[in-house]
Amino acid sequence: MNRSTGHRLLCELRRTTHRFYSQSRSQPRRTHLPRTLTFALGLGAIGCTSLYFFYPDPSRSAPTSAKVPLSPSHFTPAIVLSNELSGPDTKLLQVTVAPDLLPPNDPANPSFAPIWSVYIKDDDIQVERPYTPLEGIDERGCMLFWIKKYPKGEVGRWLHAKRPGDQIALRGPLATWPWKEGVWDEVVMISGGTGITPFYQLFHSVISRQTDQNTRFTLLHSSRTPADIPPPHIMDPLTNYAAENSGRFRLGLFVDSFDGPAAPSHLPKAQIGRIGRGAIEQSLGLSNAQDSWWTRIFGKTQPAKPVNGNILFLVCGPDPMISAIAGPYGRNFSQGPVGGVLREMGIPSKQVWKL
Known part of the structure; x- marks a missing residue:
């Protein structure tokens, strides 16, 4: 025309x-x-x-190259090493890219921030989705992902069907959130479902290595049922570290209901109900310390302390959970104003980040 x-x-x-x-x-x-x-x-x-x-869509038109290092500007082929069932509709997917395709090992590379992701493309329908490598990428080019299969999630279903030896395409790394040491006195991470993956990546790269001795971390994680709690590969390091370093890292589990099989006995006892204001205030020591969940789990009393301007709240999970805790995203997935529970608590936008 x-x-x-x-x-x-x-x-x-x-x-x-x-x-x-x-x-x-x-x-x-x-x-x-x-x-x-x-x-x-x-x-x-x-x-x-x-x-x-x-x-023209940049993600659909991005080329695939096996000759240049990983980059957000193109897709890089990767080979599936394993794809193991880890719970209802979830799998642990391990892939590898050729070592000669790894970017230079430069700690100053902003793309490899403590929380970063890659986009994985479904070659059948040319759709890509971001996924967070649980432990980053090692010198052999290996990455491990915790993938959930949603009823309407095209890429998740496609990845669940992959077998060892299959090839997929990914592009990245892309920084999800830039961590800076020595800025915050305390970081409260609130997650639901596979929203725990960026926080586990932060745990693996920063918290467990104790690179920042001045910041205290709390992780509050919510699952639908005990069977939906993340697999041992994720939960065991978190649980063990929390038990041995309760002054630095605390872990709280929540489930919507106790239906189905019980969670492994070595995990902290999950609380029934969704993460709300009471749980967040307890994590900050604003309620009776003797009744706090970490005291009941580890038998250690934590002193109460007032809220101050050096507490950061990171929220990641399903959109309804993010909206309830911190308010919905803004236009084009911008941060938008703070809402939900954190707004009720008077937390300003500079102390809230929605992943």
């Missing part, structure tokens, strides 16, 4: 629409639209559909 033809069609659409609504004020409502308007709307629908498929 050339420009002049499109202009005439637009003019005809405006005249027809004006006549239609002008007549509708004095005549009974018609049961169908005028033919010209129907035809024009049909062309519009076809145009929108064509726009969806042919409009």
Whole structure:
């Protein structure tokens, strides 16, 4: 369709629409639209559909290269090493890229922030989704992901079907959140479901290595049932470290219900119910220390302390949970204003980050 033809069609659409609504004020409502308007709307629908498929999308058009190092600008082939069931609708997926495709081992590389992700592309439908490597990437190019299969999650279902030896394509790394040492006195991480993965990555790269001795960390994690609690590969290091370093790292588990099999006995006892204001205030020592969940778990009394301006709240999980805790995202997945429980507590936006 050339420009002049499109202009005439637009003019005809405006005249027809004006006549239609002008007549509708004095005549009974018609049961169908005028033919010209129907035809024009049909062309519009076809145009929108064509726009969806042919409009240039950087992620769909990014090339795949096996000759240059990992980069957000292109996809890199990776080979599946293992894909093991880890719970209801979840798998631990291990992949590797060729060692000669790894970026230079430069600690100053901002892409490899303590929390970073890669996009994995479903080659069948050319859709990509971000995933967080649990332990980053090692010198052999190995990455481990905890993948949940959602009913309408195309890429998750596609990854669940992969077998050792299969090839996938990924691009990255992309920094999810830039951690800076010595800035915060305390960091409270609140997660649900697979939203724990960026926090485990932070645990693996910063917390467990004790690179920042001045910050105290708390992780509050919510699952639907005990069977949905993250697998031992994730939970065992968190639980063991919390038991041995309760002054530096605390862990609280929550479940919506106790339906189904019980959680392993060595894990902290999960509380029934969703993470709310009471749990967050307990993690900050704002309620009776003798009744706090870490005291019941580890038998150690923690002194109460007031809220101050050096506490950071990180929230990651399903959209309804993020909205309830910190308010929904803004337009185009921007941070948006603080809402939910944290707003009730008077926490300003500079102390909240939605991953």
